[in-house]
Amino acid sequence: xxxxxxxxxxxxxxxxxxxxxxxxxxxxxxxxxxxxxxxxxxxxxxxxxxxxxxxxxxxxxxxxxxxxxxxxxxxxxxxxxxxxxxxxxxxxxxxxxxxxxxxxxxxxxxxxxxxxxxxxxxxxxxxxxxxxxxxxxxxxxxxxxxxxxxxxxxxxxxxxxxxxxxxxxxxxxxxxxxxxxxxxxxxxxxxxxxxxxxxxxxxxxxxxxxxxxxxxxxxxxxxxxxxxxxxxxxxxxxxxxxxxxxxxxxxxxxxxx
Amino acid sequence: xxxxxxxxxxxxxxxxxxxxxxxxxxxxxxxxxxxxxxxxxxxxxxxxxxxxxxxxxxxxxxxxxxxxxxxxxxxxxxxxxxxxxxxxxxxxxxxxxxxxxxxxxxxxxxxxxxxxxxxxxxxxxxxxxxxxxxxxxxxxxxxxxxxxxxxxxxxxxxxxxxxxxxxxxxxxxxxxxxxxxxxxxxxxxxxxxxxxxxxxxxxxxxxxxxxxxxxxxxxxxxxxxxxxxxxxxxxxxxxxxxxxxxxxxxxxxxxxxxxxxxxxxxxxxxxxxxxxxxxxxxxxxxxxxxxxxxxxxxxxxxxxxxxxxxxxxxx
Numbered sequence: 001x002x003x004x005x006x007x008x009x010x011x012x013x014x015x016x017x018x019x020x021x022x023x024x025x026x027x028x029x030x031x032x033x034x035x036x037x038x039x040x041x042x043x044x045x046x047x048x049x050x051x052x053x054x055x056x057x058x059x060x061x062x063x064x065x066x067x068x069x070x071x072x073x074x075x076x077x078x079x080x081x082x083x084x085x086x087x088x089x090x091x092x093x094x095x096x097x098x099x100x101x102x103x104x105x106x107x108x109x110x111x112x113x114x115x116x117x118x119x120x121x122x123x124x125x126x127x128x129x130x131x132x133x134x135x136x137x138x139x140x141x142x143x144x145x146x147x148x149x150x151x152x153x154x155x156x157x158x159x160x161x162x163x164x165x166x167x168x169x170x171x172x173x174x175x176x177x178x179x180x181x182x183x184x185x186x187x188x189x190x191x192x193x194x195x196x197x198x199x200x201x202x203x204x205x206x207x208x209x210x211x212x213x214x215x216x217x218x219x220x221x222x223x224x225x226x227x228x229x230x231x232x233x234x235x236x237x238x239x240x241x242x243x244x245x246x247x248x249x250x251x252x253x254x255x256x257x
Numbered sequence: 258x259x260x261x262x263x264x265x266x267x268x269x270x271x272x273x274x275x276x277x278x279x280x281x282x283x284x285x286x287x288x289x290x291x292x293x294x295x296x297x298x299x300x301x302x303x304x305x306x307x308x309x310x311x312x313x314x315x316x317x318x319x320x321x322x323x324x325x326x327x328x329x330x331x332x333x334x335x336x337x338x339x340x341x342x343x344x345x346x347x348x349x350x351x352x353x354x355x356x357x358x359x360x361x362x363x364x365x366x367x368x369x370x371x372x373x374x375x376x377x378x379x380x381x382x383x384x385x386x387x388x389x390x391x392x393x394x395x396x397x398x399x400x401x402x403x404x405x406x407x408x409x410x411x412x413x414x415x416x417x418x419x420x421x422x423x424x425x426x427x428x429x430x431x432x433x434x435x436x437x438x439x440x441x442x443x444x445x446x447x448x449x450x451x452x453x454x455x456x457x458x459x460x461x462x463x464x465x466x467x468x469x470x471x472x473x474x475x476x477x478x479x480x481x482x483x484x485x486x487x488x489x490x491x492x493x494x495x496x497x498x499x500x501x502x503x504x505x506x507x508x509x510x511x512x513x514x515x516x517x518x519x520x521x522x523x524x525x526x527x528x529x530x531x532x533x534x535x536x537x538x539x540x541x542x543x544x545x546x547x548x549x550x551x552x553x554x555x556x557x558x559x560x561x562x563x564x565x566x567x568x569x570x571x572x
Contacts, residue, residue, distance in 0.1 A: 001331055005364020012361025016354075023349075091345035095406075098309045098339050099362035100331035256313050257271070257306070 001100050009101045010109050017113025021079055021120075028079070028117060029124050032071040036125045039067055040132035043189060055191050055222040060133040064126075065216040066188030069150065071125040073183055073208065074175065076118030076151035080110050080158035081171045088162065093255060103249040107159065107242070114155025115148060122147055136219055142227070143218035149234045150211045154179075156241040163245070163254045182208045187216075192224050207233050261287045261322060261414045261445035262308070268316030269303050269469075277303040279469035280317065285462070287322070287413075290440045291447045292456035292477075295466035296558060301449045302342060304466070305418050309339045321414055335363065338412030340403045342419045348392035352383060352402060355391060356409050363410040370409065377405040381435065397428045404432070408439070415439070416447045421455060433459055453550040457481075463550070467558050480553050488546040489526075491516040494539040501536040503529065517546065 001009065021028045044060030054062040087093035096106050129135055137143060157174075165171045186208030192200050203209055204225070214230035217223035249255070262285040269278040278300045285291045295301050306312030308319060308326060319326045324333035346355050353374050360370030378384040381401040386394060391402060400420060407415060417436075421429045429452075436459060440446050450456055456463060456477075463480050465473040473480065496513035506529055507519040518529060533540060 001364050008364045008366055009362050012358050012367075016350075016358050019354075020349075087347070090347060091341075091343065092347045094309070094311055094341065094345050095359055096362055097311055098334060098337070099359070099410075100334040100364075101362050252313060256311055 001102065006102060006105050009099070010105050010112075013096075013106065013109025014112045014116070017079070017083060017110060018116050020083060021113070021117045028075070029121055032075060032121050033124050033128045036067050036071065036128045037132070039063070040129065044132050055193075055220070057220055057222070058133070061136070061220065062191075062216075063189055064129045064133050064135060065219045066186075066212050067129065068122050068125050069147075069208075069212045069215045070183050070188050072118040072122040072147055072151050073154050073211075074179065075121040076114040077154040077158040077161075077175060077179060079117040080114040080155045081162045081165070081175075082158075083113065084110055084159055084162035085165045085168075085171050088165075088254065097255065103246055107156075107245055107249060110159055111152055111155040114158060115151040118151030118155070119147060122151075138221035139218045141218075142214060146211060146214045146218060146230065146234070149231070149238060150215075153234055153238040153241065156238065156245050159245050160241060160248065163248045165254075182206050185209075187212045187224065207237060210234070259287045259322065260284045260320070261289065262447065263320045264304070264317065265319070266317035267304065267307065267314060267319060269300070269307065269312060270315045276469050278307075278314075278317075281466065281469070281471050282317075283464055283471055283474050285414075285445060285447060287445055288440075288443060289445055289462055290436075290460045291445070292460035292463045293447055293449045293466065294453070294456060294463060294554060295449075299466045300469040301466055302418055303469075305339070305341075305416055305449070308337060308416065309341075310334065335410065336413045338407035338410070338415040340400075340407045340415070340417040340420050342422065344399050344403065346391050346399075346402065346406065349390055351388050352391055352394070353378065353387040355402065356406055359406050360409045365410060373409055373411075374405075377408055381405045397424050400424055400428075401432070404435070412444070414445045414447070418449050419451060420448070421450065421452065429455070453554060457550040465554065465557055473557055477550070481550065483553055483556075486519050486521045487552065488517060488519050489543050490546050491518060491533075491543045492541045494541050497536070497538045499536065500538070501532040503532050 040060060040063075043063060048059035048063075051059045053059065084093070087096075126135060161171060161174050185203065186206050187203070192203045192209065195203060210225055210230040210233045213223050213225050214227055217227060262283075264281050264283050267278050267281040268276075270276050281300070281304060293301050293304070303312055307314045308321065310326065310330065321333040322336045324330075324336065326333045350358070353371075356374035356377065357367060357370045360373060361367065365373070374387075375384065378387055381404060383394075383398060383401055383405065386398060391399065394402060404417070404420065407417075420436075421432055424432065433455070436446060436448075446459075448456065448460060461477055463473065463475065463477050464471060490511070493514045493516065497516075500508050500510065500516070505521060505524055509517045511517055520526060520529065530540070
């Protein structure tokens with residue numbers, strides 16, 4: 001395949017993936033908006049009034065970046081894991097495997113689809129947040145870069161999960177038992193400065209903390225850890241997972257017998 | 258004439274130790290209509306899986322129009338169209354999108370893909386269903402959709418793995434016509450089927466695989482020449498009390514008004530009918546008990562097509 005043909009194959013995949021989640025918007029875009037609205041009603045307004053300011057910002061404003069990032073992470077992951085596992089389950093993944101599409105184009109197409117869903121849902125959640133709290137932009141490039149990189153990282157994670165998954169239970173294990181706890185403990189609802197020293201130190205091993213932290217800096221201008229650390233972590237993890245996912249595809253793990 | 262497909266010592270041993278292919282070597286000439294036959298678990302689907310890069314071979318080489326499937330896989334795959342045995346499209350996608358996306362995976366621009374999809378959907382009678390989700394199609398329509406999808410990138414070699422399984426007779430005949438048409442236009446076709454009547458009606462060359470080995474690969478005419486005798490079923494007007502004794506022909510009573518007779522190829526039928534006439538036995542109609550190719554197949558393989566082998570195929 002020449003460069004133009006690879007580009008066409010890539011956009012075919014991106015378009016297919018984007019249409020897939022937009023076609024079922026009631027399942028993909030609306031639920032995070034409803035959940036976010038509930039978070040704001042309960043944590044932002046009812047409990048937040050009693051919590052008082054955090055890191056110099058009203059509590060409801062403080063949780064906005066974390067809630068947006070949580071949606072980006074869960075949706076980018078969910079998009080790729082469900083779509084690629086569905087392709088394996090229905091065997092239409094074979095449509096790509098019999099064609100001369102390079103593996104990195106397949107992976108790139110799925111990951112871009114995951115990033116787009118993460119960003120679309122992130123924007124929808126931001127719109128909901130704007131109803132309940134003040135949405136600010138302190139450093140726009142940090143916001144965009146961290147949202148895209150984080151969505152990309154978790155899209156690749158979703159892809160790897162789908163490669164190994166043998167049934168529908170396998171695609172919900174990681175989101176339920178790994179992603180959700182790490183996200184909730186990743187500073188979405190609090191600053192880690194509030195934690196006792198042991199838990200604070202332990203939290204520093206949670207990569208999601210750095211992503212939420214950098215995103216919060218992009219919105220509010222406050223952060224717990226250095227900005228560069230967030231970018232180094234997300235880029236390193238993303239590169240490592242990309243190499244792993246590509247290797248799995250090349251070896252045909254879970255795809256070829 | 259160039260070879261559309263060349264296999265040399267193709268082997269596949271699964272992790273559980275099952276040998277699915279044990280050194281298949283064969284060539285399919287360009288433009289041929291070729292049947293790959295064998296009982297269940299013989300290795301037909303494994304062979305196709307290897308060519309489509311869905312199964313990893315453990316030995317041997319394969320070339321599609323001279324392109325090595327290992328070292329020149331992009332060109333090899335470009336020439337190959339595949340209609341697998343089981344439905345493998347996204348049932349939630351509209352019919353036309355399935356075709357356009359498939360073309361996209363071959364680097365065909367969307368506009369050109371849409372034109373090609375329209376042409377194929379018209380030819381296969383699916384244009385009226387183009388915007389429906391594939392899950393809403395009938396079984397026969399799904400089969401035709403898979404054929405349309407396999408042709409969207411204009412492959413020179415089309416492999417169909419039991420394309421008419423579960424398809425009604427009328428639709429099967431129309432699919433045969435379509436396949437004959439594209440073969441006449443130059444597409445090489447390799448077909449696996451359980452309907453030997455289908456192979457006999459369509460194919461010029463036949464290869465038979467059994468237990469992972471190629472046991473026959475020849476022209477259909479030559480294969481049929483080996484047919485030493487045929488069995489006919491005769492339906493009588495009235496029950497026959499006494500049957501004539503015919504040297505060289507084995508006559509057997511199935512029920513009061515039905516007979517079976519085994520006729521050696523060189524013997525012909527005149528003597529049979531003359532003897533029956535003399536004995537006052539009136540024959541209303543007759544039919545060939547088995548398809549001719551089926552009889553040859555049985556004599557070569559020793560069992561029927563859908564009889565499973567002792568070992569389990571994990572393909």
